[in-house]
Amino acid sequence: MASFQKYSTKQGQKWMFKMDTGINPETGKRQTTTRRGFKTKKEAQIAAAKLEQDIVSGISIGNSNLTFQDVYNQWFFNHSKTIKLSTKKAIESKFNRHILPRFGKLKIKEITRPYCQKMINEIAELIVSVNDIKIQANQVFKYALRMEVIEKNPLEHVTIPRKQNEIINDETEADKRNYWIKEEIQKFLAITKKELKFRDHVLFHLLTYTGARKGEVLALTWDDIDFEAGSIRFNKTLFFYKGEFLFQPPKTKESKRLISLDIQTLSLLKKWRTRQSKAYLASKAYLSGNKMVFNRDDESPLRLAYPNEKLASLIKKHNLHKITIHGLRHTHASLLFEAGASIKEVQERLGHSDIQMTMNIYTHVTDYLKEQTADKFQRYIEL
Incomplete structure (x- = not known):
């Protein structure tokens, strides 16, 4: 009353x-x-x-006086219990770098849609992945809505701006292509064999011939490889957090998978295991009989950024078509499709939880193959 x-x-x-x-x-x-x-x-x-x-x-x-930071703290306290450590770290980074500096001190009830649009426009000038930032911030506003802290979500209907050069000159398919065709990957692996350490050549070969994620390959131990059966098991991924290397479960339950290895890959791995064993036995630093497939001389795991740096360096040096480490995974899938593998086979080999992810790659490949149809006809008719 x-x-x-x-x-x-x-x-x-x-x-x-x-x-x-x-x-x-x-x-x-x-x-x-x-x-x-x-x-x-x-x-x-x-x-x-x-x-x-x-x-x-x-x-x-x-x-009534809760700030965005207050609501974020409540939301993240609950949300962090449902996600992996690597995902938690990535989310914290996005909030600390882009969201909290712009929203944190404001009373969440007083944040308006025009202000949200202004902030999204500002972030879009700095980074490409602004949509991901919007998605993360929106989770806090949705939480506030569920908890009845606010009555309307100010981020709803806020749009992602496109840069003028993107509107005038959309990227060509070649610019967007984050994979290599057969001749390109053959050239790249020949370069790694000639210019890199044998360990690194084997690393890039394995990434290409299995389509595994970088963290999955760097987490491999020798007992994950069955040389008799000719198979490799991916059941963990490497993660670096607060100065420590950690092993964590893979991305999804489908990511836990056993796949076959070809004779060439098995041969390379056997050679690398022999060289690694000899190096450890000759080293004074050898203490524990290291079981990791890829590591540094002091037996610690390779840095997660190491393959990225090596790949970027070789691409620049040899003027190769630019792709990312993830592009090697895409390359593996693309070549599998070209070789006649089914969509289901590729999905299982790559550990995709959503078949749509596999279908997207399949679309890229079939478009490329369609472009080759005229050339095939010409070669045939001129024989």
Whole structure:
């Protein structure tokens, strides 16, 4: 029940009311709220009635001063219990770098759609993956909506801007192609064999011939490889967190998989295992009989950025078509399709949980093969 009172100001007489708003869920104590500045008692009564109705409807008055940072802390405390450590680290990085500096200190109820649009535009000028930033920030606003901290999501209907040069000159298919065709990967592996350490050549060969993720390959131990059966098992991934290398479960349950290895790959791995064993036996640092397939001289795992750096360096040096480490995975899938593998076979080999991911690669490859049809006809007719 509200109590009303008249009070004096320099601008004249005003009305205020006080109301018991119930138990604060955060403190467990009863709380009251005071609202001032009403010109008449009737205005104060109308506002009090509205506030009382909000309380009956379950809208928490104690949340009125919550900042975006406060709500983020609550959301992330719960959300972090449902995700892997690597995902947690990635989310924290995005919030700390892009979202919290722009939203953190603001009262979440006072954040408007125009402000959100302005911030998204600003972030889009700095990074390419602005949509991912929007998705992460939106999770906090959706949480606030579910908890009835806010009544509307200000990020809803905010659009991702496109840069002018993207509108005028869309990327060509060649620019977007994040994989190599057969001749390109053959050239690359010949370069790695000639210019890199044998360990690194085997590493890139394995990435190409298995289509595995970088973290999966760097986490391999020798007992994951069955030389008799000619197979390799991927059941973990390497992750670096707070100065430590950690092994964690793979991306999805489908990522845990056993796949076959070809004779050439098995031969390379056997040679590398022999060289590695000899090097360890000759080294004073050899202590534990290391079981990892790829590591440094001190037996610690390779840095996760190491393959990326080597790949980028060779691409620049030899003016190769630019791809990422993930592009080697895409390359493996593309060549499998060209060799006649089915969509289901490629999905299982790559550990895709969603067949649509495999279908997207299949579409790229079939488009490329269609482009070769005219050339095939010409070669045939001219024989």
